[in-house]
Amino acid sequence: MLTAGPDRTRQAGPAFAIGLPAVAGMAGGADAVALPAPGGRARARNAGLGDRALAASELDFGARRALRPPRRRTVLLAVVLGVPLAVLAVQFRAEVEHQLADIPAPSWPWLPLCGVGTVLYYVSNGIALRAGSGLPVGVRVATGVQFAAAAANRIIPAGLGAIAVNLRFLERRGLPRPAGVATIASIRVVCGLVHLAALACVAALLGDSRMTAGLTGPLRDTMSSLGLGPVCIVAGAVVAVLAVVLTRRRVRDRLRGPLATFRAHLSGLVHSPGRAAALSGSLAGTKVAQVIALTASERAFGGNVSVLSVAAVYLVGSAVAGAAPTAGNVGAIEPALAIGLTAAGGPAAAMVTAVLVFRLITYWLPVVPGVIALTALRRRGDL
Numbered sequence: 001m002l003t004a005g006p007d008r009t010r011q012a013g014p015a016f017a018i019g020l021p022a023v024a025g026m027a028g029g030a031d032a033v034a035l036p037a038p039g040g041r042a043r044a045r046n047a048g049l050g051d052r053a054l055a056a057s058e059l060d061f062g063a064r065r066a067l068r069p070p071r072r073r074t075v076l077l078a079v080v081l082g083v084p085l086a087v088l089a090v091q092f093r094a095e096v097e098h099q100l101a102d103i104p105a106p107s108w109p110w111l112p113l114c115g116v117g118t119v120l121y122y123v124s125n126g127i128a129l130r131a132g133s134g135l136p137v138g139v140r141v142a143t144g145v146q147f148a149a150a151a152a153n154r155i156i157p158a159g160l161g162a163i164a165v166n167l168r169f170l171e172r173r174g175l176p177r178p179a180g181v182a183t184i185a186s187i188r189v190v191c192g193l194v195h196l197a198a199l200a201c202v203a204a205l206l207g208d209s210r211m212t213a214g215l216t217g218p219l220r221d222t223m224s225s226l227g228l229g230p231v232c233i234v235a236g237a238v239v240a241v242l243a244v245v246l247t248r249r250r251v252r253d254r255l256r257g258p259l260a261t262f263r264a265h266l267s268g269l270v271h272s273p274g275r276a277a278a279l280s281g282s283l284a285g286t287k288v289a290q291v292i293a294l295t296a297s298e299r300a301f302g303g304n305v306s307v308l309s310v311a312a313v314y315l316v317g318s319a320v321a322g323a324a325p326t327a328g329n330v331g332a333i334e335p336a337l338a339i340g341l342t343a344a345g346g347p348a349a350a351m352v353t354a355v356l357v358f359r360l361i362t363y364w365l366p367v368v369p370g371v372i373a374l375t376a377l378r379r380r381g382d383l
Contacts, residue, residue, distance in 0.1 A: 110300035111361070117293030118362045122146045124285035129166060131278035132187045133180075134268070135173050141382070144373040145169050148383070151370025154363075165374075165383065172382050178258060182265035187279065189266075194283045195315065202312045290314055290362070294337070297358035303346040313340030334359060 126142030145166065152161030163184055170180035269276045291311045298305055305313075317336035334355050341351040377383040 106300040106357070107302075108300070110296045111357070113296035114293045114300070114358065114361045115365075117289045117291075117296060118366065120289035120292070121286050121362065122150070122366065124282045124289055127282035128187055128191075128279055128286070129183075131275050131282060132190075132269075133170055133173075133175060133183045134272075134275060135170070135175065137173065144377060145382070147366055147370040147372075148374040148377055149370075150366050151374055154367055168383050169377070178261040179265065181258065182262045185262055186265050186269060187283070190269075190279055191283045191286075194280060194287065195319065198284070198287050198311070199315050199319070202308060202315060205308055206312060287311075287315070290318075293362050294355075294358050297361070298341060298346065298351065298354045300357070301350040301354045303341065303350060303354060305341055305344045305346050309344040310341070313337060313344060316340060 123139065123143050125146040126139055126144075129145065130137045130139070130142045149162035149165040152165045153159060155161055156164070166184055167177070167180045170183060171177055175183070269279065291307065291314050294314050295305075295307050295310045298310060314337065317333055317340050321333035321336050337355045337358070338348075338352045341355065342348045346354075374383065
């Protein structure tokens with residue numbers, strides 16, 4: 001009779017097993033409280049993981065709460081900024097109207113062409129992501145990811161928003177994180193090489209012209225005003241800091257794994273000519289698309305700068321503005337492009353307006369489809 005107890009316990013199922021602690025509590029008093037509850041060992045094993053997940057969720061909630069300012073503070077900030085701007089607008093209204101009178105009305109057929117160049121830019125970026133990762137991703141989905149990355153990039157500087165979105169998408173599609181980081185890094189490296197090749201090609205086609213002198217003149221004047229000595233000292237200091245950082249063993253140990261993955265990914269691209277050609281061609285297409293958009297915006301406001309000169313202005317201006325720490329190089333690329341187009345022979349006021357419209361169409365308007373794409377990708381589980 002006594003040996004049948006365990007069998008009956010197993011057959012009775014969870015209800016009888018759950019009742020055992022209560023019976024033991026009546027029989028043994030306070031000592032019975034030490035009996036572990038069902039699943040207690042599993043919870044004990046997962047306690048550390050649960051604490052870490054809880055801490056991560058609390059940090060995430062705190063970050064989201066910090067990014068959401070109170071309404072009172074928002075209204076106060078709007079009043080503090082809005083009142084001076086309104087006063088300045090009223091005070092300088094006549095002068096602004098006089099300056100705007102010199103700007104010709106845009107030729108509207110050129111502006112849709114600027115929009116076409118913008119769409120081609122994001123499609124080319126999507127093809128580059130597909131070729132660089134080697135994943136069987138549709139062009140429409142990859143293009144949507146690039147629009148979503150552009151929307152995220154308007155908030156976080158230095159391109160980190162786009163990197164985070166692309167990396168998340170690659171991880172969701174089954175690519176390990178080191179391989180995803182290597183994919184994004186290889187795309188950046190190939191993009192830089194394509195940019196340098198395009199610069200060399202445009203410089204060779206332009207030759208020793210006024211455009212080349214107008215682009216290299218400010219850099220040459222800056223070098224001569226600073227002097228060769230200070231420039232060499234700054235360059236030597238940068239090289240020395242990098243050498244000190246890279247000679248530390250801890251830094252080398254941390255970089256060894258990612259660099260090995262990056263070299264393996266580049267080796268895979270080299271041994272796959274089709275992928276390498278698709279990646280290089282799509283990244284070259286992004287440059288062509290931006291030149292088309294800038295040329296269309298420049299022609300919309302009465303400019304007559306050659307396409308080759310516009311390409312030189314864009315390539316040099318985007319390279320110079322790339323050092324700006326702002327999101328999307330805002331505040332750096334606009335004056336660079338406007339000065340370059342003016343040096344190429346365009347009217348100053350019209351070129352400034354053309355650059356602002358170019359940035360509006362290619363940089364700010366894609367935020368709307370980017371937010372839509374971001375929502376759709378999150379709903380599908382791709383982000």
